[in-house]
Amino acid sequence: xxxxxxxxxxxxxxxxxxxxxxxxxxxxxxxxxxxxxxxxxxxxxxxxxxxxxxxxxxxxxxxxxxxxxxxxxxxxxxxxxxxxxxxxxxxxxxxxxxxxxxxxxxxxxxxxxxxxxxxxxxxxxxxxxxxxxxxxxxxxxxxxxxxxxxxxxxxxxxxxxxxxxxxxxxxxxxxxxxxxxxxxxxxxxxxxxxxxxxxxxxxxxxxxxxxxxxxxxxxxxxxxxxxxxxxxxxxxxxxxxxxxxxx
Amino acid sequence: xxxxxxxxxxxxxxxxxxxxxxxxxxxxxxxxxxxxxxxxxxxxxxxxxxxxxxxxxxxxxxxxxxxxxxxxxxxxxxxxxxxxxxxxxxxxxxxxxxxxxxxxxxxxxxxxxxxxxxxxxxxxxxxxxxxxxxxxxxxxxxxxxxxxxxxxxxxxxxxxxxxxxxxxxxxxxxxxxxxxxxxxxxxxxxxxxxxxxxxxxxxxxxxxxxxxxxxxxxxxxxxxxxxxxxxxxxxxxxxxxxxxxxxxxxxxxxxxxxxxxxxxxxxxxxxxxxxx
Numbered sequence: 001x002x003x004x005x006x007x008x009x010x011x012x013x014x015x016x017x018x019x020x021x022x023x024x025x026x027x028x029x030x031x032x033x034x035x036x037x038x039x040x041x042x043x044x045x046x047x048x049x050x051x052x053x054x055x056x057x058x059x060x061x062x063x064x065x066x067x068x069x070x071x072x073x074x075x076x077x078x079x080x081x082x083x084x085x086x087x088x089x090x091x092x093x094x095x096x097x098x099x100x101x102x103x104x105x106x107x108x109x110x111x112x113x114x115x116x117x118x119x120x121x122x123x124x125x126x127x128x129x130x131x132x133x134x135x136x137x138x139x140x141x142x143x144x145x146x147x148x149x150x151x152x153x154x155x156x157x158x159x160x161x162x163x164x165x166x167x168x169x170x171x172x173x174x175x176x177x178x179x180x181x182x183x184x185x186x187x188x189x190x191x192x193x194x195x196x197x198x199x200x201x202x203x204x205x206x207x208x209x210x211x212x213x214x215x216x217x218x219x220x221x222x223x224x225x226x227x228x229x230x231x232x233x234x235x236x237x238x239x240x241x242x243x244x245x246x247x
Numbered sequence: 248x249x250x251x252x253x254x255x256x257x258x259x260x261x262x263x264x265x266x267x268x269x270x271x272x273x274x275x276x277x278x279x280x281x282x283x284x285x286x287x288x289x290x291x292x293x294x295x296x297x298x299x300x301x302x303x304x305x306x307x308x309x310x311x312x313x314x315x316x317x318x319x320x321x322x323x324x325x326x327x328x329x330x331x332x333x334x335x336x337x338x339x340x341x342x343x344x345x346x347x348x349x350x351x352x353x354x355x356x357x358x359x360x361x362x363x364x365x366x367x368x369x370x371x372x373x374x375x376x377x378x379x380x381x382x383x384x385x386x387x388x389x390x391x392x393x394x395x396x397x398x399x400x401x402x403x404x405x406x407x408x409x410x411x412x413x414x415x416x417x418x419x420x421x422x423x424x425x426x427x428x429x430x431x432x433x434x435x436x437x438x439x440x441x442x443x444x445x446x447x448x449x450x451x452x453x454x455x456x457x458x459x460x461x462x463x464x465x466x467x468x469x470x471x472x473x474x475x476x477x478x479x480x481x482x483x484x485x486x487x488x489x490x491x492x493x494x495x496x497x498x499x500x501x502x503x504x505x506x507x508x509x510x511x512x513x514x515x516x517x518x519x520x521x522x523x
Contacts, residue, residue, distance in 0.1 A: 077351070077520050094353055094354050095353055105281065117270060
């Protein structure tokens, strides 16, 4: 039995971006012989990472460096072009909060939809329903449509469902950007709880302070390549240095 | 070489299947709910389409151009409800994967659940309509027989056929947006190319053979034959395609369509998340 929760080696992924979008038949009939020109965007090149069980692991890097692509490959949403991913343990199937939220339906319906997609059973949802609403502090708004919710309210609702989902390994893409002080504090307490339960969290964020506070180790991606990996404080320093030189 | 292995405790096969079924149900329910969310009449709208078709076609073909079919209202209503299910299911499946791009990019689950879900939504609407047909039949002179038990089997055959078409359309729509208008046109032509409002006997023999290769026509005629009996000019597939063995032909075509749809969908599915 390995102590690794996530083991990825030699991951490469390229996206083909057609220069002229050829999504209808006319294009094929008019220019049957012309090959569509593709630009290959190499999102990840030979990325390897090993994440220990019970570790809080941060993925950082500038926009477009491949953080989310790597997370999606670990989750099994994208297939890598090359490389091997091994996951040991129950992986959360979602990478963002509020998956499947429908803005025309009430919060009550959306808790059921979102909770089901996240892996909760109907019975679990029924018994935890009040708990979810209480944690989100949204009891008064339970029958309102989500389109009338503020961004902060949406986040609170989504987070409150997500933490009840069954998982040993949690993948999260940039989740705590909004939300007020008191709710962030709640989130931090939840993370501490997860840590003491020995859960593994892989966390993509631009909020470097939260990475410093929570992540044991981190990985810095730049242009699809691993630039640094190790203790999160060291990796964060590596991320900051080039900026300091530039300014 | 690319391998993705989600092992050890990622859920046993049974637990995972249960999860997929819950996802299927929730997507189907949302589709059903959202269609009429915020409308005053709600689910009654799902009756409005077949009933207004019925009113117009009954006036035109029952009163103006007489078709001479006994029980024409029942004949017509059964035809319309089956046709509406087929077109609804195909249309919903067509756009289903493209419409759920955000879900596909955020949640790891087999995309094949999506077209299955929305076809279930169409089936729910069909059941509402079937109740209306049953009420209608209760007021006419039709009496149920044991043969009616075959009707659910025929619906299953139609379901298999439309799932095959839906899987194919959903996968192709990700790549070619032309599939949308093409399907709309086909659906409209199908209203006239299937015996929804006229008897099959009006067709020349070659056209009858062609029409009965379509499982939709075979199912429609079989259900009419079972409910309305010999009275009306109810040709069934066996009459046209060469006996009971010939009757199997459209059933085979339904299964073949399903297999082709499944293969095409499964070939494209791994790339849906990045293409939609």
